[in-house]
Amino acid sequence: MKIISINAGSSSLKFSLINMENENVIANGVFERIGIDGKYTIKFNGQKYEKEEQLNNHNDAVNILLKELINLKIVNTLDEIEGVGHRVVQGKDIFDKTVIVDDEVMKKLDSIKHFAPLHNPANMLGIEAFKKALPNVPNTVVFDTAFHQTMNKETYLYAVPYEWYEKYGIRKYGAHGTSHRYITETTAQILNTDKFKLISCHIGNGASITAIKDEKCIDTSMGFTPLAGVMMGTRSGDIDPSLLPPVMENENKNIDEIINDLNKKSGVLGLSGISSDMRDLETAYNEGNERAILTMNKYVRRITDYIAQYYVLLNGADVIAFTAGVGENSPLIRKLVCDNLACLGVKIDEEKNNIRGKQALISTPDSKIKVYVIPTDEELMIARDTLSLIKNA
Numbered sequence: 001m002k003i004i005s006i007n008a009g010s011s012s013l014k015f016s017l018i019n020m021e022n023e024n025v026i027a028n029g030v031f032e033r034i035g036i037d038g039k040y041t042i043k044f045n046g047q048k049y050e051k052e053e054q055l056n057n058h059n060d061a062v063n064i065l066l067k068e069l070i071n072l073k074i075v076n077t078l079d080e081i082e083g084v085g086h087r088v089v090q091g092k093d094i095f096d097k098t099v100i101v102d103d104e105v106m107k108k109l110d111s112i113k114h115f116a117p118l119h120n121p122a123n124m125l126g127i128e129a130f131k132k133a134l135p136n137v138p139n140t141v142v143f144d145t146a147f148h149q150t151m152n153k154e155t156y157l158y159a160v161p162y163e164w165y166e167k168y169g170i171r172k173y174g175a176h177g178t179s180h181r182y183i184t185e186t187t188a189q190i191l192n193t194d195k196f197k198l199i200s201c202h203i204g205n206g207a208s209i210t211a212i213k214d215e216k217c218i219d220t221s222m223g224f225t226p227l228a229g230v231m232m233g234t235r236s237g238d239i240d241p242s243l244l245p246p247v248m249e250n251e252n253k254n255i256d257e258i259i260n261d262l263n264k265k266s267g268v269l270g271l272s273g274i275s276s277d278m279r280d281l282e283t284a285y286n287e288g289n290e291r292a293i294l295t296m297n298k299y300v301r302r303i304t305d306y307i308a309q310y311y312v313l314l315n316g317a318d319v320i321a322f323t324a325g326v327g328e329n330s331p332l333i334r335k336l337v338c339d340n341l342a343c344l345g346v347k348i349d350e351e352k353n354n355i356r357g358k359q360a361l362i363s364t365p366d367s368k369i370k371v372y373v374i375p376t377d378e379e380l381m382i383a384r385d386t387l388s389l390i391k392n393a
């Protein structure tokens with residue numbers, strides 16, 4: 001059985017075709033510059049196939065993808081594709097799990113699209129395109145927010161007028177839920193139990209920390225949108241909103257422009273003035289660049305702040321897990337974070353920590369909390385959900 005995982009953006013569509021018998025990726029790739037001009041890359045069997053072709057909309061991208069899967073002999077017929085799972089960023093409090101797409105689901109998605117205006121409408125274009133191209137194949141929607149729906153009210157409410165929540169849905173929703181769920185399931189497999197306290201650190205360009213007890217999310221660092229929480233590649237993380245008016249006035253910018261600056265020009269990029277990419281920051285840090293050192297210290301400090309907060313919230317922790325681009329690939333950041341947690345009895349083995357992109361236990365045997373690197377796999381999680389829904393349909 002083969003399942004496609006889809007992550008559709010406003011001008012891009014990423015896909016992974018997965019053989020669910022062994023969970024191996026058969027092919028993956030990206031269609032880019034949709035609605036501008038168009039190009040695509042398909043990787044399969046150790047080969048990389050790249051082409052420039054006009055992509056007027058998401059339907060074009062999906063039709064060409066399906067045609068190429070046949071042309072490149074990745075599948076013999078499209079009947080081999082038995083399900084398509086779509087990543088959707090925001091499910092609000094309407095969706096607390098993955099669902100099969102039907103008219104009712106599309107209506108609900110439409111009703112909440114303004115909560116993630118840059119993402120949800122684009123995700124929906126991907127769904128519509130597959131419904132058209134493969135009308136007999138079930139589609140599912142997997143929400144970035146669903147895993148966080150187990151947070152209690154005291155956790156997800158902001159201390160703002162209650163009516164804002166009632167009237168406008170202002171509350172914490174979180175993000176990266178599919179990744180945190182994958183890390184939770186993998187931790188359960190490693191520990192061979194579903195009873196554990198886990199602090200899951202998804203640290204990529206976007207970053208979020210989640211407190212998990214017995215496989216359920218208790219709290220997470222992202223908020224109403226992914227702008228909140230720790231400092232990220234280009235996002236500020238938590239700030240005092242009162243700083244907005246003087247910046248708007250002095251920079252002569254409106255609120256949308258300032259929010260854009262907080263999303264795209266802040267974080268590691270904004271503070272260091274060097275780059276949003278942690279590899280560049282590490283190079284400058286190792287060369288003794290002062291702004292890089294300041295930025296690195298702040299970045300590590302913000303991650304530590306959240307881990308410490310969640311350690312207290314969970315009344316201890318069995319496992320701290322690092323994942324995503326930085327979490328999986330930066331021994332330096334893992335070491336700096338864990339050094340900051342020495343007072344909690346966290347100790348890492350520097351030799352074991354010297355790994356990239358591989359699952360490993362990196363703490364010492366006498367560490368009070370086990371520290372793992374666990375490469376995330378959101379595409380596989382989407383495909384697994386899709387398979388299980390199709391089987392039970």
Ligand code: ADP
Binds near residue numbers: 276278356
């Ligand atoms: P996204 O949030 O876009 O999904 P990723 O999880 O792919 O991000 O993470 C991308 C980031 O991972 C890059 O911006 C870079 O900072 C970081 N990264 C990738 N490789 C390394 C590495 N070897 N060392 C340090 N950081 C790395």
